[in-house]
Amino acid sequence: MEMMEMMKRDRDCGSLTKADIGVKATLNGWVHRKRDHGGVFFINLRDRYGVTQTVVDTAATPELAETAASLRNEYCVAVSGVVRARPGAMVNPAMPTGEIEIVAENIVILNKCDVLPFQIDDETNANEDLRLTYRYLDLRSEGMQRRIRLRSEVSFAVREWMTVRGFYEIETPTFIKSTPEGARDYLVPSRIHAGKFYALPQSPQLYKQLLMAGGFDKYFQIARCYRDEDARGDRQPEFTQIDIEMSFVSRDDVLAMTEGLMGHVFKKTLDIDLPSQFRRLTWKEAMESYGTDKPDLRFGMELRDFSLFVETSEQESGGFTAFKDALAAGGAVKALVVKSGAAYSRKQIEELEAHAKIYKAKGMAWMKVSAGGALEGGVSKFFIAQHKEITQELGAEAGDLILIVADANRRIANTALGAVRSKLGKDLKLADPKQFAFVWIVDFPLFEWNDEEQHWEAAHHLFSYPQERFHNMLESDPGAVLGDLYDLVLNGYELASGSIRIHDPVLQKRIFKIAGISEEDCEKKFGFLTTAFKYGAPPHGGIAPGLDRLVMLMAGESSIKEVIAFPKNTFAASPMDDCPSEVEQKQLDDLHLAVKN
Numbered sequence: 001m002e003m004m005e006m007m008k009r010d011r012d013c014g015s016l017t018k019a020d021i022g023v024k025a026t027l028n029g030w031v032h033r034k035r036d037h038g039g040v041f042f043i044n045l046r047d048r049y050g051v052t053q054t055v056v057d058t059a060a061t062p063e064l065a066e067t068a069a070s071l072r073n074e075y076c077v078a079v080s081g082v083v084r085a086r087p088g089a090m091v092n093p094a095m096p097t098g099e100i101e102i103v104a105e106n107i108v109i110l111n112k113c114d115v116l117p118f119q120i121d122d123e124t125n126a127n128e129d130l131r132l133t134y135r136y137l138d139l140r141s142e143g144m145q146r147r148i149r150l151r152s153e154v155s156f157a158v159r160e161w162m163t164v165r166g167f168y169e170i171e172t173p174t175f176i177k178s179t180p181e182g183a184r185d186y187l188v189p190s191r192i193h194a195g196k197f198y199a200l201p202q203s204p205q206l207y208k209q210l211l212m213a214g215g216f217d218k219y220f221q222i223a224r225c226y227r228d229e230d231a232r233g234d235r236q237p238e239f240t241q242i243d244i245e246m247s248f249v250s251r252d253d254v255l256a257m258t259e260g261l262m263g264h265v266f267k268k269t270l271d272i273d274l275p276s277q278f279r280r281l282t283w284k285e286a287m288e289s290y291g292t293d294k295p296d297l298r299f300g301m302e303l304r305d306f307s308l309f310v311e312t313s314e315q316e317s318g319g320f321t322a323f324k325d326a327l328a329a330g331g332a333v334k335a336l337v338v339k340s341g342a343a344y345s346r347k348q349i350e351e352l353e354a355h356a357k358i359y360k361a362k363g364m365a366w367m368k369v370s371a372g373g374a375l376e377g378g379v380s381k382f383f384i385a386q387h388k389e390i391t392q393e394l395g396a397e398a399g400d401l402i403l404i405v406a407d408a409n410r411r412i413a414n415t416a417l418g419a420v421r422s423k424l425g426k427d428l429k430l431a432d433p434k435q436f437a438f439v440w441i442v443d444f445p446l447f448e449w450n451d452e453e454q455h456w457e458a459a460h461h462l463f464s465y466p467q468e469r470f471h472n473m474l475e476s477d478p479g480a481v482l483g484d485l486y487d488l489v490l491n492g493y494e495l496a497s498g499s500i501r502i503h504d505p506v507l508q509k510r511i512f513k514i515a516g517i518s519e520e521d522c523e524k525k526f527g528f529l530t531t532a533f534k535y536g537a538p539p540h541g542g543i544a545p546g547l548d549r550l551v552m553l554m555a556g557e558s559s560i561k562e563v564i565a566f567p568k569n570t571f572a573a574s575p576m577d578d579c580p581s582e583v584e585q586k587q588l589d590d591l592h593l594a595v596k597n
């Protein structure tokens with residue numbers, strides 16, 4: 001019999017317990033740790049399921065002892081022997097297999113392991129490029145094993161919930177027409193059609209809408225999306241969405257479906273009960289209270305309107321008119337209370353101000369609430385007379401710090417102070433890492449003004465439905481139009497975006513036109529969609545939660561690379577297989593391509 005056949009595992013490394021004492025078992029796995037206690041070897045064997053201690057003791061044959069002595073970490077081995085109870089002092093209650101060990105009778109080395117570039121621990125502390133170069137080793141760590149398992153379980157729970165509710169999982173093509181959705185497309189040159197290109201989908205957006213036109217009224221897909229964006233932070237060139245579309249629905253149907261899906265996924269994989277409905281904020285409320293459309297609601301610290309105190313303040317007398325000027329120009333004055341922040345040094349406050357300036361604030365004012373409840377320091381002298389009303393309105397108490405940003409542009413006042421709120425949330429660890437705070441952001445503006453290119457563009461994408469009450473003012477006041485758009489936010493991250501879609505070809509063309517897309521371009525890029533809408537396309541809408549982000553947050557991580565088996569590094573490259581790489585001249589010739597130097 002072949003060695004592997006003889007030594008094939010009949011148990012895994014996580015399953016043996018007291019109940020198995022006296023049983024003969026064969027395990028296959030990796031040498032996790034080896035200890036040599038003067039001729040007695042303790043070899044911890046690891047596989048996906050756990051770790052089991054095996055022992056080669058003094059009664060072992062010389063061959064067995066020699067094999068045991070030669071083992072190194074990460075050798076792949078087969079061990080067979082009899083399960084016995086560990087002596088009392090050696091019981092490890094932290095390990096599921098901690099009450100037993102296997103007395104090895106036979107050990108076969110299935111494969112040796114070179115000197116390791118880093119140790120396989122619960123979490124690897126090697127730097128990222130080293131981890132990615134040897135990702136297959138990194139994947140053996142307990143943390144990566146746990147996260148990839150969670151990802152698989154989440155995908156299964158998604159499929160289970162959607163399928164039971166009558167959704168079909170339908171694949172859409174990976175080679176599509178280039179119809180940029182906001183980011184740059186990854187292009188695939190065609191060999192058969194010289195000079196022509198396929199694009200990899202930024203999302204299955206148009207195809208899922210065409211599936212609705214095709215009569216599949218409930219669709220989902222765990223879909224790979226590709227976006228050629230500048231390497232920055234936590235972006236990946238490819239990522240995965242739980243792509244969903246439904247016909248004959250309104251916004252609340254999509255929200256309720258998503259709440260049900262999230263509830264099922266969290267219950268099934270983490271045994272966490274989510275509320276049956278998530279909180280909702282309008283985009284405007286989110287911007288006014290948190291200065292962002294993805295607020296972390298695990299802590300409060302809301303932005304407050306300070307303008308009511310500006311009118312009656314003593315500003316001119318001190319030559320300080322910043323607040324009044326901001327309001328006179330149609331802007332805003334917003335305040336934030338930092339609990340117990342009166343202890344902050346000038347330097348700390350300046351650091352916060354520098355952060356606000358990154359978000360275009362011109363400055364940040366401050367004052368402190370003294371032990372007696374009066375205002376002191378910073379700009380307090382302009383507000384002495386109103387100190388009671390101010391502290392009461394802002395909910396500020398003795399020992400608190402009040403930060404104020406005024407700007408002629410309301411959006412800047414909000415986002416800059418909102419950024420300070422987020423920073424303080426992180427610095428002061430205000431958010432409970434175990435909490436999952438979902439919130440819907442609804443009623444987004446449909447268009448955003450692109451200052452660089454001087455035209456309106458779609459805030460989400462071009463296919464979102466403008467709320468009906470704005471249809472008669474689309475062209476005359478695009479900035480005021482709200483869309484049937486929604487984002488699902490979790491702990492400060494945008495987890496999903498979606499919208500009710502346009503299904504009327506005439507309305508779709510109006511939107512293209514406002515977004516500055518010429519009739520000709522429209523026809524060339526999106527003609528197939530507007531044509532499809534002419535053949536009785538149903539009203540429809542959908543959403544697309546990001547799978548990577550969802551699993552990342554569920555796993556308590558802050559990088560999606562931690563939940564992707566083979567991610568690219570920050571420079572969109574894979575140090576393991578050296579991708580992207582050059583190709584042979586023959587391949588370029590076949591594709592009718594020449595590389596410019």
Ligand code: ASP
Pocket residue numbers: 202203204205244497498499542543544
């Ligand atoms: N396709 C959209 C996106 O990728 C999501 C959606 O509207 O369903 O953001």
